[in-house]
Amino acid sequence: MVLPLYIKTAVFYLEKAGFEAYAVGGCVxxxxxxxxxxxxxxxxxxxxxxxxEVFKDFHVIETGLKHGTVTVRIEHNSIEITTFRADGEYADxxxxxxxxxxxxxxxxxxxxxxxxxxxxxxxxKGIIDLFDGKSxxxxxxxxxxxxxxxxxxxxxxxxxxxxxxxxxxxxxxEEETSEAIFGKVHLLKEISGERIREELLKMLCGVNxxxxxxxxxxxxxxxxxxxxxxxxxxxxxxxxxxxxxxxIVKSVSCLEGDGVLKMVMLLHDIGKPETVTIDEKxxxxxxxxxxxxxxxxxxxxxxxxxxNKSKDKILNHISEHDNRFPAVRKSVRRFIAKHGxxxxxxxxxxxxxxxxxxxxxxREEKLYELSEKKRIGQExxxxxxxxDIKSLEIDGRILMNEGYxxxxxxxxxxxxxxxxxxxxxxxxxxxxxxxxxxxRYGNNRR
Numbered sequence: 001m002v003l004p005l006y007i008k009t010a011v012f013y014l015e016k017a018g019f020e021a022y023a024v025g026g027c028v029x030x031x032x033x034x035x036x037x038x039x040x041x042x043x044x045x046x047x048x049x050x051x052x053e054v055f056k057d058f059h060v061i062e063t064g065l066k067h068g069t070v071t072v073r074i075e076h077n078s079i080e081i082t083t084f085r086a087d088g089e090y091a092d093x094x095x096x097x098x099x100x101x102x103x104x105x106x107x108x109x110x111x112x113x114x115x116x117x118x119x120x121x122x123x124x125k126g127i128i129d130l131f132d133g134k135s136x137x138x139x140x141x142x143x144x145x146x147x148x149x150x151x152x153x154x155x156x157x158x159x160x161x162x163x164x165x166x167x168x169x170x171x172x173x174e175e176e177t178s179e180a181i182f183g184k185v186h187l188l189k190e191i192s193g194e195r196i197r198e199e200l201l202k203m204l205c206g207v208n209x210x211x212x213x214x215x216x217x218x219x220x221x222x223x224x225x226x227x228x229x230x231x232x233x234x235x236x237x238x239x240x241x242x243x244x245x246x247x248i249v250k251s252v253s254c255l256e257g258d259g260v261l262k263m264v265m266l267l268h269d270i271g272k273p274e275t276v277t278i279d280e281k282x283x284x285x286x287x288x289x290x291x292x293x294x295x296x297x298x299x300x301x302x303x304x305x306x307x308n309k310s311k312d313k314i315l316n317h318i319s320e321h322d323n324r325f326p327a328v329r330k331s332v333r334r335f336i337a338k339h340g341x342x343x344x345x346x347x348x349x350x351x352x353x354x355x356x357x358x359x360x361x362x363r364e365e366k367l368y369e370l371s372e373k374k375r376i377g378q379e380x381x382x383x384x385x386x387x388d389i390k391s392l393e394i395d396g397r398i399l400m401n402e403g404y405x406x407x408x409x410x411x412x413x414x415x416x417x418x419x420x421x422x423x424x425x426x427x428x429x430x431x432x433x434x435x436x437x438x439x440r441y442g443n444n445r446r
Contacts, residue, residue, distance in 0.1 A: 001031045001121050006074040007040045010055075010081065011122070017054045019046040021081075022105065022120040028127065029116050032137055033169075042081045043120065045103050051081050067099055084108040087154070106130060113151055113158045114165065115143045140171040148180035156187035160199035160223075163216055167206025181219065188222050196223050197304040201259030204266060210253035217245065226296050229273040236284045241359035244272050248357075255353035260310050261346060264317040265353055267297040290322050316343070321350050327372035330423055333380065337387045337422045341377070348374050386428040389418045393430040394437070402434065403445035413437055 003011070003023060014021035021044045027037035044051065051070040052060055059073035068083035085099045086107050102108060105120060105128065112118040115133040127134065131145050142165050144151040144158075152158050159181050166173050173181070188196070200223065203209060213220060221228040230244040242250060251265040271292030277285050294315050301311045316339070325331040336344045348370055355366045380387065394417060396410045404410055417436065421428045426436050 001028070001127070003121075003123065004040065004077075006077045007042070007079065008123075009074050010042060010072060010079050013054050014042075014044050014046060014051075014081075017046070017050075019044050019050070019054070020105070020122075021046075022122045022128065024109075024120045025112070025117050028119040028121045029133070029137065031121075032119070032127070032134065040079060042079060043084055043105070043108055044081060045084050045105075046081075047083055047101060051083070068101055085111070087111050110145060112145050113155075113161060115145055116165070116169075116171075118145050136171075136174075140169070141174050142166050142169075142171045142177060143174040144177045144180065148177045149184060152180055152184040152187065156184065157191050157195050157199065159185060159188060159219065160191075160196060160203065163212050163219065164199050164203040164206065167203045167209040167212040170206075170208040181216070185219050185222050188219070193303050193305040197306065200304070201263065204252055204262035205259050209262075210249055213249045213252065214246070224300055226270055226300060230270060233273050233276075234284070235272075235286075236278075236282060238283075238361045239358050242357070244269055250357035251353045254356040255349060257346070257349055260313060261317070261349065263310075264314050264321070264350055267300065267314070268293060268318050268321045268350070268354070270296050270300075290319050294318050313343075317347065317350055320347060321354060323347075327369045327376065329376055329380075332373055332376045333385065333387060333422050333424070336377065336380065336385075337389075337418070340388070341381055344377050345374070348377070386421055389414070391428070392418055392421065392433070393428050394433045398430070398434075399437070402437070404437075404441065405446055406444070409441070409444055413441055416440070 001023075007023065011021045021042055023040055024043040025041050027040045030037040046054065048062075048065045048068055048070055051072075052062065055070075055072045061071035061073070061078075064070065064080070064082075068085045070081050072079050072081055083101045084103060084105060084107065086102050087099055109118045109120060109128075109130055115131040115136045117133070118131050119133045120128040122128075136143050142162050144162075162173055162177060162181060165171060203212065206212070217227075217231060221231070227245070230248060233244040235242070235244060235247065240247060248266060248269055251268070252262055255261055255265050269286075269289060271289045271294075272286045274292050274296075275286045275289040277287065279285060297315060297318055298311075301314060306314070320339070323335075325335055332344075335347075339347070351370055352367075355363060355370070386392070392414065394414070396414065399410050399413060404413060417426075417433050420426045420436060421433075426432050
């Protein structure tokens with residue numbers, strides 16, 4: 001392992017003052033896996049006030065003092081330095097009632113969640129591995145430190161962290177740890193929506209997300225109870241070869257996108273069981289399922305404390321995910337005019353993932369249609385097409401100068417002109433637009 005220079009600097013100052021200092025946790029794990037750590041954390045036997053004294057000539061942030069954590073800025077990098085500690089009692093299955101500072105690295109590592117995260121490193125001593133974390137990394141296993149049931153009783157969020165690490169690292173969850181997950185899953189009801197949301201979004205983006213979502217669907221059913229209705233719900237339809245939940249999971253894995261778009265796929269068909277009808281041939285249909293999926297998803301997203309911007313994007317995409325508008329210039333222009341270019345290209349990603357998670361029935365035809373829409377959209381983007389009403393070459397002020405005074409009429413004229421431009425019936429030029437207005441609304445001038 002090679003420590004970054006700013007971490008070496010922090011270690012130097014601590015050791016110079018007579019303290020121990022180790023890189024710890026995820027940064028050690030990721031380094032062993034030959035990945036670049038997102039951040040580096042240090043642990044030390046120095047007390048918080050002693051850490052502050054050691055780094056008195058640096059920018060120190062004391063926000064985590066009661067938990068033993070001090071943030072130090074070195075070379076424009078923030079480093080969390082935490083005193084060796086032992087957690088107090090976990091009264092609510094979420095957080096300890098307090099922490100006590102200890103002098104032993106062993107005690108500090110023994111309180112951590114998984115063996116692959118209970119690793120420490122110093123240049124003098126090398127990797128310190130007290131719980132066979134290196135072996136579990138080599139064997140691609142997620143295992144709790146010590147008693148798995150106790151670890152999950154302490155902090156139930158560790159259940160989702162286990163699933164997240166399994167999904168993101170592509171590791172299997174060890175049998176005893178897996179049994180404890182199912183045995184303690186009810187404790188997730190004690191966890192806040194925000195904490196669940198963050199773990200869920202990371203999990204959905206993992207390379208092994210499909211396997212985890214299928215194997216641990218009961219856990220998903222606890223954090224999103226509405227999802228249970230989709231389990232084993234058959235889709236007797238030539239377009240589908242999976243039950244609803246399996247289709248949802250497959251679509252998540254087929255989507256190339258961020259956590260918000262992955263969330264769209266997780267929820268896009270959640271309303272299908274509620275909307276199913278069976279025709280005379282025995283085939284199932286799900287008319288209006290995007291609308292019902294939106295209604296159910298709104299409650300889920302509120303419960304998980306999604307911000308308004310993300311929530312609106314997810315709900316809009318769910319509402320439009322089954323929109324099969326023709327792959328012709330006019331229809332593409334109208335869709336982009338309504339939602340914008342970014343939304344349009346995300347919509348194509350969603351439609352592609354949805355298609356790849358279906359049967360092979362008419363797949364080639366569906367994929368061709370999506371590629372045509374993408375081609376047209378890219379063409380319009382390259383042309384810098386006027387598909388935003390703000391780009392219209394006339395506005396209310398110009399119309400008032402032309403003698404159109406009524407407020408409601410001005411809005412109708414602007415909307416009419418914009419639709420004509422979107423449909424390419426007229427050009428977005430001031431002269432052309434005013435001629436168009438004069439022909440249609442000339443009698444309404446003052």
